[in-house]
Amino acid sequence: MNEPRIISFDEWDSHYIQLRDAGMMEPSYGGPLRRHVDDGGDTRLLRLRYDNSAASLRLWNFLLTEEDRLRAARAEGKKLVGTMKDLGTVPVMAYSLPNLVAFYPDGAWWIPCVMEMNAGLLSIASSLGIDETFCPVRAMIGAFVTQAHFPLPDLLTCSVGATCDDFSAIAQRLEGLDHPILWWEIPSRRHPDTNEASIILPGGFSAPVSQVEFVKSELERIRISISNLAGMPLDDKTLARGIRAANRVRRILSELRILVFTAEICPMPALEMQIAEMLAIHYCSDREEAEIVLCELLTEVRARVSEGVGVLSAEAVRVFWVNPVADLRTMNLLEDCGGRICGTEYLFAHALDEIREDLPPMEALARIALADPMVGSANDRAQRIIEDACAFGAEAVIISRIPGASHCATEGEVIADLVRSELGLPVVEIEVPPITDAMIPTLRTRIEALIETAIRRNE
Amino acid sequence: MISVGVDAGSRAIKIVLLDTQSREVVASGVVAQGVHSNDLANDLLRDLLERSGLGVGDITRTVATGYARNMIDFADTTVTEITCHARGVHNVAPEAATIVEIGGQDSKLLRLGSNGSVRDFSMNDRCAAGTGRFLEVVADRLSVPLDQLGPMAARSQNPASISSTCIVFAETEIIGLLATGISADDIVAGVQNSIAIRIAAMAGRGVAAPVVFTGGVAIVPGMDRALESALGQSISIAPNPQMTGALGAAIIAADKNYNK
Numbered sequence: 001m002n003e004p005r006i007i008s009f010d011e012w013d014s015h016y017i018q019l020r021d022a023g024m025m026e027p028s029y030g031g032p033l034r035r036h037v038d039d040g041g042d043t044r045l046l047r048l049r050y051d052n053s054a055a056s057l058r059l060w061n062f063l064l065t066e067e068d069r070l071r072a073a074r075a076e077g078k079k080l081v082g083t084m085k086d087l088g089t090v091p092v093m094a095y096s097l098p099n100l101v102a103f104y105p106d107g108a109w110w111i112p113c114v115m116e117m118n119a120g121l122l123s124i125a126s127s128l129g130i131d132e133t134f135c136p137v138r139a140m141i142g143a144f145v146t147q148a149h150f151p152l153p154d155l156l157t158c159s160v161g162a163t164c165d166d167f168s169a170i171a172q173r174l175e176g177l178d179h180p181i182l183w184w185e186i187p188s189r190r191h192p193d194t195n196e197a198s199i200i201l202p203g204g205f206s207a208p209v210s211q212v213e214f215v216k217s218e219l220e221r222i223r224i225s226i227s228n229l230a231g232m233p234l235d236d237k238t239l240a241r242g243i244r245a246a247n248r249v250r251r252i253l254s255e256l257r258i259l260v261f262t263a264e265i266c267p268m269p270a271l272e273m274q275i276a277e278m279l280a281i282h283y284c285s286d287r288e289e290a291e292i293v294l295c296e297l298l299t300e301v302r303a304r305v306s307e308g309v310g311v312l313s314a315e316a317v318r319v320f321w322v323n324p325v326a327d328l329r330t331m332n333l334l335e336d337c338g339g340r341i342c343g344t345e346y347l348f349a350h351a352l353d354e355i356r357e358d359l360p361p362m363e364a365l366a367r368i369a370l371a372d373p374m375v376g377s378a379n380d381r382a383q384r385i386i387e388d389a390c391a392f393g394a395e396a397v398i399i400s401r402i403p404g405a406s407h408c409a410t411e412g413e414v415i416a417d418l419v420r421s422e423l424g425l426p427v428v429e430i431e432v433p434p435i436t437d438a439m440i441p442t443l444r445t446r447i448e449a450l451i452e453t454a455i456r457r458n459e
Numbered sequence: 460m461i462s463v464g465v466d467a468g469s470r471a472i473k474i475v476l477l478d479t480q481s482r483e484v485v486a487s488g489v490v491a492q493g494v495h496s497n498d499l500a501n502d503l504l505r506d507l508l509e510r511s512g513l514g515v516g517d518i519t520r521t522v523a524t525g526y527a528r529n530m531i532d533f534a535d536t537t538v539t540e541i542t543c544h545a546r547g548v549h550n551v552a553p554e555a556a557t558i559v560e561i562g563g564q565d566s567k568l569l570r571l572g573s574n575g576s577v578r579d580f581s582m583n584d585r586c587a588a589g590t591g592r593f594l595e596v597v598a599d600r601l602s603v604p605l606d607q608l609g610p611m612a613a614r615s616q617n618p619a620s621i622s623s624t625c626i627v628f629a630e631t632e633i634i635g636l637l638a639t640g641i642s643a644d645d646i647v648a649g650v651q652n653s654i655a656i657r658i659a660a661m662a663g664r665g666v667a668a669p670v671v672f673t674g675g676v677a678i679v680p681g682m683d684r685a686l687e688s689a690l691g692q693s694i695s696i697a698p699n700p701q702m703t704g705a706l707g708a709a710i711i712a713a714d715k716n717y718n719k
Binding site: 413416417420426427428429441442445446448449452453456457459 | 526529538539540541542565572576577578579580581582663
């Protein structure tokens with residue numbers, strides 16, 4: 001096994017040659033990281049630091065070649081489904097059929113970071129009235145306009161209702177630009193009234209049966225559209241097979257998370273773990289390959305854990321991280337400051353839970369959709385964070401706000417208060433825009449102070 | 460032998476020289492922050508050493524803190540201002556359970572454990588409206604020296620209501636208030652209240668007493684009263700509040716057991 005280390009972009013050049021010369025097997029989308037800078041203009045990669053395993057290289061290459069896969073799928077005659085806002089439900093349906101490929105246009109929110117604004121996506125969004133008061137997901141509008149980052153989908157779905165107000169506004173603007181959207185409503189999850197028929201959802205939340213039935217009816221509309229697009233029915237048997245395949249990915253991720261978050265020595269950096277976890281919701285446009293990529297990463301982590309080696313010192317402070325960051329560099333910063341990732345809640349905890357296979361498939365999907373942490377109360381979300389932070393042995397919590405995101409405006413305080421009162425852990429809130437360069441000193445101060453506080457508390 | 464604490468803040472650089480054995484302050488000084496933080500800190504340190512009859516060879520260890528801490532090349536290590544203010548305040552006010560620190564660029568609320576260590580903290584985020592910068596802006600807009608803000612606020616009979624949470628918009632609001640005949644005294648008092656209210660919001664559900672107020676803004680007369688009103692409890696100002704960060708850094712420098 002390659003000695004685990006966190007290395008710079010430049011170090012990857014020579015390291016890649018060493019791995020290749022040592023017989024590293026590469027997929028068709030493999031190659032050195034540098035090609036994404038030279039060919040794709042992903043200049044932000046130069047500033048990041050990476051895990052040095054072949055498995056991590058494959059993960060990065062998989063992430064950074066999604067556009068190629070989408071174009072290849074279209075060339076093969078497959079139909080593309082853009083699934084907006086929905087974090088992990090409609091892709092399960094779409095990937096159940098062989099001639100559909102789902103992708104997540106919202107993922108364009110990382111393009112301004114990776115390309116250091118050079119793609120101009122945020123400027124385009126601003127020129128269309130979606131300015132910086134909205135979440136950086138507004139980059140998606142720019143990507144639809146330029147068509148330089150993904151082909152236009154054949155079907156575009158978007159969940160609406162108990163989702164971010166700003167995202168709904170962004171999607172509405174997109175529809176106004178002649179991109180028809182199949183909207184489906186997700187209600188605000190509420191606690192059942194006394195004597196009201198209720199169901200326990202994945203993640204332990206409860207919801208009225210009537211809400212599950214409503215979501216099921218909404219998803220039925222999606223099922224019809226997807227079937228029409230594919231030219232074949234998405235029947236229960238086919239969908240059940242798709243759910244089993246989705247669960248395979250979720251089980252791999254679950255083991256990966258448990259191993260990484262609980263190992264005495266951190267076996268995988270926070271940055272690669274964030275990329276890996278994101279595969280749960282969109283598979284980077286290829287579910288089967290996503291499973292292979294994650295399996296390889298899991299194999300590497302298992303080996304590291306079994307040998308008691310990792311990428312950080314055993315003294316690194318265990319930090320639970322809430323919300324994904326718009327600037328990937330922030331995950332490196334955590335480790336620079338003496339922390340390590342130990343639990344995450346990136347707004348899609350439900351997409352990491354297994355979908356029940358013992359229920360009718362649409363019922364199971366409706367339940368998982370309603371378990372989305374974003375459609376319930378901040379208190380519900382906080383409770384799940386508390387349970388996970390406790391289970392993974394977190395010593396501190398970072399809540400990173402996404403500028404402009406309406407769900408972040410007030411929930412951070414609720415989560416922070418509950419974490420403090422129930423776990424007694426130090427918490428810090430930070431705000432992370434797509435490019436943090438000018439803010440690195442202040443972000444560093446906050447994270448370092450959190451780490452210092454956790455260390456002193458342990459003394 | 461001495462230990463040195465350097466607090467390279469956004470508006471000023473503060474240095475404390477501490478006798479490593481007795482933990483008595485040997486000398487301290489302040490200089491305005493500038494483009495070349497390291498040079499400014501070096502000059503101040505040399506001056507303090509000279510005035511104290513000491514040399515660089517007498518220094519056992521130097522800890523830098525503050526916004527520009529990583530630019531101080533003669534520091535042996537860096538520690539954040541959160542930890543340093545807690546250590547400094549605990550030294551001068553060991554009973555403190557909560558610290559409010561308002562500096563030129565940010566403000567913080569620290570909750571302390573019984574041994575003076577930080578249990579938890581909150582900081583304002585990317586906004587100058589809860590910081591000393593707000594006072595500088597209003598002083599500039601009213602064309603009065605900073606040290607006159609306290610007496611002006613004390614003369615206020617009816618503090619103005621400043622509704623904006625952003626100093627850029629608040630400046631516009633101040634112009635509007637002046638145009639409607641509101642007195643400068645009432646505007647200054649209103650700005651002090653506005654800063655205090657933002658700190659209280661950061662404090663959240665509860666603030667454990669005793670509360671100690673520190674940082675550069677604590678020397679502005681009237682800010683303590685505004686904070687007491689906003690927090691709903693009495694507070695005390697730390698002795699020499701501008702220096703508590705540097706003092707804490709010097710104490711940490713003297714503490715051989717402190718490992719970062």
